[in-house]
Amino acid sequence: MSNHFTKEVEQVSHYSIVQVCTVSAVEKSFVVELVQHGVVDPEGGNTEPDQWLFTQTQVSLCKRAANLHYDLQVNIPGVGLALQLLDELEQLRAKVKLLEYPLK
Amino acid sequence: MEFKDYYQILGVADTASQEEIKRAYRQLALKYHPDVSKEAKADARFKEVSEAYEALGDKEKRVAYDRLLQSGYHQGDDFQPPPDWQTQTGFGDSGFSDEGRVDFSDFFSSIFGGGFKAESSRRRQNFYGSDNPAAADIYAEIILQLVDAYKGGEKRIAYQSPEVQQNGQVIMKKYTIDVSIPAGVVDGQHLRLKGLGREHGRSGEKGHLYLEIHIAPHPLYVLNGKNVTRKLPVTPWEAALGSTIDTSTLGGKVKLTIPPGSQSGTKLRLKGQGLPGNPAGDQFVILQLVNPVTLDQATEKLYHQLAEVSRFNPRALQEEA
Numbered sequence: 001m002s003n004h005f006t007k008e009v010e011q012v013s014h015y016s017i018v019q020v021c022t023v024s025a026v027e028k029s030f031v032v033e034l035v036q037h038g039v040v041d042p043e044g045g046n047t048e049p050d051q052w053l054f055t056q057t058q059v060s061l062c063k064r065a066a067n068l069h070y071d072l073q074v075n076i077p078g079v080g081l082a083l084q085l086l087d088e089l090e091q092l093r094a095k096v097k098l099l100e101y102p103l104k
Numbered sequence: 105m106e107f108k109d110y111y112q113i114l115g116v117a118d119t120a121s122q123e124e125i126k127r128a129y130r131q132l133a134l135k136y137h138p139d140v141s142k143e144a145k146a147d148a149r150f151k152e153v154s155e156a157y158e159a160l161g162d163k164e165k166r167v168a169y170d171r172l173l174q175s176g177y178h179q180g181d182d183f184q185p186p187p188d189w190q191t192q193t194g195f196g197d198s199g200f201s202d203e204g205r206v207d208f209s210d211f212f213s214s215i216f217g218g219g220f221k222a223e224s225s226r227r228r229q230n231f232y233g234s235d236n237p238a239a240a241d242i243y244a245e246i247i248l249q250l251v252d253a254y255k256g257g258e259k260r261i262a263y264q265s266p267e268v269q270q271n272g273q274v275i276m277k278k279y280t281i282d283v284s285i286p287a288g289v290v291d292g293q294h295l296r297l298k299g300l301g302r303e304h305g306r307s308g309e310k311g312h313l314y315l316e317i318h319i320a321p322h323p324l325y326v327l328n329g330k331n332v333t334r335k336l337p338v339t340p341w342e343a344a345l346g347s348t349i350d351t352s353t354l355g356g357k358v359k360l361t362i363p364p365g366s367q368s369g370t371k372l373r374l375k376g377q378g379l380p381g382n383p384a385g386d387q388f389v390i391l392q393l394v395n396p397v398t399l400d401q402a403t404e405k406l407y408h409q410l411a412e413v414s415r416f417n418p419r420a421l422q423e424e425a
Contacts, residue, residue, distance in 0.1 A: 003277075003278065003279050003280065004279065004280045004281075004282075005279070005281060005282070006281070006282040006283070006284075007281050007282070007283055007297050007300070008284075008297075008298075009283050009284065009285070009286070009295040009296065009297055009315070010295065010296045010297075010298070011286055011289070011293070011295060011296075012293070012294040012295065012296050012314070015294075019241070019314075022241050022243060023243055023314075023316075056290070056292050056293050056294065057292065059292070059294075060292045064139045067137070067138075067139045068137070068139055068140070071133065071137060071150075071154070072130075072133055072134060072137055072140075082140070086139070086140065093142075094326050094328065094333075097326060098326055098333055098334075098335050098390050099335075099369065099390070
């Protein structure tokens with residue numbers, strides 16, 4: 001393999017629980033807990049965890065949940081609440097940015 | 105390297121109790137956590153605060169650190185650990201592997217060795233020994249400009265991978281890879297590059313490299329998934345009479361029809377003019393009425409005429425109430 005090459009990419013649309021664990025650097029049990037508390041709602045959520053399919057948005061949600069839980073010691077229901085409020089805050093900020101004067 | 109005054113970073117006196125130190129850390133962690141905070145440089149501040157707490161929150165580390173502080177070091181002083189440091193304190197570079205290690209400063213590592221954070225390290229336990237081939241995957245992030253996400257195209261990325269030399273030594277070999285980014289990738293999406301991960305311990309198969317896309321903020325467009333929104337300044341008469349004006353989209357200029365009687369804040373949709381895909385996103389335009397700051401004579405005269413003729417009173421409803 002030379003030091004420079006071209007590589008094909010594939011777009012990823014869904015993620016398994018193992019991939020979610022790699023991205024977020026967490027144990028499977030943590031993701032299972034997030035799902036049980038309704039923080040994330042993967043496709044096939046009523047089946048076995050290995051069958052679950054996560055969208056890209058849900059993966060970043062898990063990642064942020066892990067950060068809040070392990071860095072700030074927020075418990076799982078608290079993580080759910082914080083993420084919901086942060087999402088709302090983000091949407092409002094985007095709206096304000098579009099409505100505020102002066103024009104840029 | 106620079107000496108760090110961890111008490112100063114946490115904003116506590118060096119006589120503070122463990123309880124006070126914990127409280128100060130928690131307050132600052134909430135303030136600067138990169139997933140929560142909008143403060144400038146939150147990420148860097150959070151790391152600094154975590155590092156300070158890692159040193160002072162642990163009684164043994166704090167005693168060792170206090171000895172350094174008492175020997176007369178101040179924030180920003182040039183620092184080298186004393187030669188007998190490791191034997192005296194039991195701390196020092198302990199040669200931990202990089203796995204699960206958090207990103208602490210050289211100063212921290214030079215006095216306490218590998219920066220293992222109690223809570224963070226729990227997260228990765230047992231994971232890399234896993235039987236699952238996905239454990240051999242690598243994740244990296246790349247930042248794209250919005251126009252590049254729209255158009256797609258070649259992007260060169262730098263990448264390093266561990267390689268075993270003939271003498272058994274492992275070195276990090278650097279590569280550059282040209283990847284072709286598909287048009288219409290969204291923020292947070294992953295692209296898979298097959299076979300560029302690390303080698304899986306048991307099967308020897310190579311994992312994949314995943315690139316996580318981050319789209320840089322754009323001065324004009326606000327991004328939401330595949331949709332983009334922008335504000336568009338219009339004159340009062342364009343809004344009142346309706347008009348067709350040229351406006352930019354990610355794909356170039358288009359004609360936008362403004363309906364008569366439009367207001368500031370009226371939201372119009374340009375279907376399919378957001379990020380491409382199936383379905384493609386839309387572009388939203390939010391109108392903002394702008395009055396001329398100075399008037400030439402002719403315009404001023406027309407405004408006077410308008411004031412005389414028009415019976416429009418936007419305050420009518422308020423006054424009734």
